[in-house]
Amino acid sequence: xxxxxxxxxxxxxxxxxxxxxxxxxxxxxxxxxxxxxxxxxxxxxxxxxxxxxxxxxxxxxxxxxxxxxxxxxxxxxxxxxxxxxxxxxxxxxxxxxxxxxxxxxxxxxxxxxxxxxxxxxxxxxxxxxxxxxxxxxxxxxxxxxxxxxxxxxxxxxxxxxxxxxxxxxxxxxxxxxxxxxxxxxxxxxxxxxxxxxxxxxxxxxxxxxxxxxxxxxxxxxxxxxxxxxxxxxxxxxxxxxxxxxxxxxxxxxxxxxxxxxxxxxxxxxxxxxxxxxxxxxxxxxxxxxxxxxxxxxxxxxxxxxxxxxxxxxx
Numbered sequence: 001x002x003x004x005x006x007x008x009x010x011x012x013x014x015x016x017x018x019x020x021x022x023x024x025x026x027x028x029x030x031x032x033x034x035x036x037x038x039x040x041x042x043x044x045x046x047x048x049x050x051x052x053x054x055x056x057x058x059x060x061x062x063x064x065x066x067x068x069x070x071x072x073x074x075x076x077x078x079x080x081x082x083x084x085x086x087x088x089x090x091x092x093x094x095x096x097x098x099x100x101x102x103x104x105x106x107x108x109x110x111x112x113x114x115x116x117x118x119x120x121x122x123x124x125x126x127x128x129x130x131x132x133x134x135x136x137x138x139x140x141x142x143x144x145x146x147x148x149x150x151x152x153x154x155x156x157x158x159x160x161x162x163x164x165x166x167x168x169x170x171x172x173x174x175x176x177x178x179x180x181x182x183x184x185x186x187x188x189x190x191x192x193x194x195x196x197x198x199x200x201x202x203x204x205x206x207x208x209x210x211x212x213x214x215x216x217x218x219x220x221x222x223x224x225x226x227x228x229x230x231x232x233x234x235x236x237x238x239x240x241x242x243x244x245x246x247x248x249x250x251x252x253x254x255x256x257x258x259x260x261x262x263x264x265x266x267x268x269x270x271x272x273x274x275x276x277x278x279x280x281x282x283x284x285x286x287x288x289x290x291x292x293x294x295x296x297x298x299x300x301x302x303x304x305x306x307x308x309x310x311x312x313x314x
């Protein structure tokens with residue numbers, strides 16, 4: 001129990017006061033405790049009705065609340081919410097207070113309409129052999145020409161229009177072995193060039209690429225990309241529209257690259273960032289442990305599974 005700092009009576013003080021009032025006048029006892037006669041008589045009356053337990057502080061919560069929603073009202077609110085009605089519409093239709101309706105929706109976790117749609121279960125998959133599936137994606141990066149707003153802040157940094165460059169990434173589904181290249185654009189010519197470079201990279205340790213998975217970008221829907229896949233003997237698969245998690249391994253690799261390479265240090269020019277990429281990708285493939293592989297590196301995983309990866313670091 002928290003006693004107010006200016007409180008003149010505590011439960012022990014009230015007990016002593018009512019004991020004195022049994023032999024002394026209420027006015028004299030009240031003056032001795034520094035309270036009014038009315039207060040002294042109030043506590044004495046409570047003592048006579050409930051004993052010593054009645055001298056303790058009672059909860060200020062009302063015994064009943066006329067505005068409390070009935071169980072029937074709550075069920076009607078939830079039923080209308082399942083029909084995708086907004087809180088204002090439910091309040092108007094049922095004649096209930098708007099704040100009460102929104103309080104019920106918040107308590108049930110239905111404040112937003114997307115909560116009515118059950119989340120699809122996460123489906124994780126991994127191919128058995130390296131090369132069975134390559135995940136390919138592109139990340140747009142701003143060219144660097146001096147220290148920018150990420151370091152100096154938006155107020156101090158001078159506006160620059162250095163343009164863009166594009167990080168093309170490729171991740172093997174089984175081994176997580178990654179290959180990257182920074183190209184000037186994301187057009188079909190660059191996409192096909194990167195595909196050929198990636199296939200050559202994975203062929204060095206003896207990995208035969210069978211499939212590639214990309215999003216629905218224009219470069220991946222071009223005839224040039226289709227012809228390149230047919231020439232290389234590769235099956236091309238695309239993700240479902242508006243479902244980037246289908247290509248989640250490439251998306252996760254891009255996030256790791258942004259945290260550990262692109263934004264990990266201050267670069268004064270794009271050339272410095274590009275040079276650092278070669279060192280970082282070599283470290284990622286050869287040394288960095290991945291939880292998806294049992295806390296070992298992609299190179300270690302390939303060596304354990306019978307692949308010679310010495311050529312990757314030469």
